[in-house]
Amino acid sequence: MLRYICKRMVFLLLVMLGVSFLAFSMSHLTPGDPAEVILRMDSIDPTPEAVALMRERMGLNDPVLVQYGKWLLKAVQGDLGVSFRTRRSVLEELLQRLPATVELTLAGTVVLLLVSIPLGLLSAFYKNTKIDHFSRFFALIGASLPSFWLGLIFIYFFAVKYSLFPVMGRGSMLHLVLPGLTLGLGMSATYARLLRASMLEVLGQDFIQVARARGLKEKTILIGHALKNALLPLVTIFGMSLGHLLGGTVIVETIFAWPGIGKYLVDSIFTRDYPVVQGYVLLMALIFVTVNLMVDISYTFIDPRMRLSGKGESK
Template identity: 45%
Template sequence: MLNNILKRSGIFCMVLTVSTSLVFFMLHSLPGENAEVMAKYIFLGNVELNPSNEEVQLVKEKFDLDRSLLSQYYSWATNAFHGDLGRSYKTNAPVREEILIRLPATITLALIAVLMSLLIGMPLGILAAVKQNSTTDYLCSATAVLGISMPNFWLALLLIMVFSLALKLTPTIGYGGPSHLILPVVTLGTATTAVVMRLTRSSTLEVMRQDYIRTARGKGLDHRDIMITHSLKNALIPIITMVGLEFGHLLGGAVIIETIFAWPGIGRLLIDSISARDIPVIQGTVLFITLMYMLLNFTIDILYPIFDPRIGGS
């Protein structure tokens, strides 16, 4: 177990280093100097205007930007390790705060979308498996294909057109009360629900073919007991993997959806900072998203043995 944790921490650090350094070097290899961007914000407060050479030089000296990229990355990484992600060029607020302010919006959205996909996708998947090859099954599968195939930005616009503009049932965009959640959640949840449904169906069918289900029938258990105690726990194993990854994806910020619905979350922050060339914020956000992914994977790995005693344990 200890060995496992050590190995995992090693991989953890490696992935973090690789992903952040990649982003760092990519950002600095873009045309236009970093110092110039900073000077624009510091002296002019406007990205459209060009700073003078003196101003750029001043910034370079102040922030020590003449050093090699490697040494700049090193000092960024050391600071990040201590929890200091630098300050936003644009707002001058600490990057950490910028992220933390937006976190609740993203978490709410991701959590509700995942819950929705589980609450709707799993029962429908089980239903489709139990009634395999029936009309119900075909209907569920067809809906699922539709759900997976629709691009979510298109679905978002469609939902806005129908429910906000035509029927006036929901607010179009923005962040506020529960009614603002409906459209983004439905948009994000649809594909995930469809994937969960299909996976539940196929893994339930797979489990129902196993010998131990016949054993359970041979004991005189009824269909309900077999589904709940014998089938579900086995069928859940692949679903957990999938939902974990999907949740990580949503926590990293649903970039497109947050932009369409003007949802003040992590994805929106990333997009805004990229267009403003706000390098510290981009760096910090990418670091944060990577961390989220890895933490979720880690959690799932810890959860596995609970559902499948053959993994881990003794």
């Protein structure tokens, strides 16, 4: 197991290096001069002399590879640079807003699990019934609706028309309802469909028939035996979906004015704030690869066969 983790860590370091280079390069390919943007924000006339002086001060006159090398050396030490817009440390700005994004991601995850698991189980257990047809229809609709459109629908009905929930900002638990539903419902439809397919496959295996022959209750078979084996492919998908949940917060936070790093990223893109964009991509990549490593390790706890296989290889 330790050898496997070490191999994965080396691979993840290479991934992080590639992501950092792409993030740095792509941000510098965007049109517009950040020096000119900063001067306009400070109410300074962006004359050629002023722009040249600002570019020199910001280090934008160096070759891209030199800029990348300097930035990467600082990033390894935990310094993601200083925001062009706020003049504050990018890492501090991101960490200050990260709890709001994590809170929204957890709310979306709760919605995802509360909707997808019961719906997937019922759909598999009552195959080809009205419940199954409803679940499949829900999965089709949920996978087809864009999150921003779903969020606008929620705002219109539950905030504007009926005034049931607040629509902007972060505060009480009520502020989490609409953003959490927007973030989690779309993916819960996909998970319900995946869980249904996985459960149907497991329910057709021999050990389920043996359990039924022993006289076990269907509820015990469904929850105690089938569900645990059906969760393995879903754990794999969840590791990748967490990245989509975190990425999806960019749209949801913008729609609901949620003060997280997603909204901060959008504001920074409009002002050509390169350090913030690069820091955001690097932080999200670090979270994504870490979660995927944890998902891989969790396989050994979900499926004992993989644990035994790992022991055999280590010998």
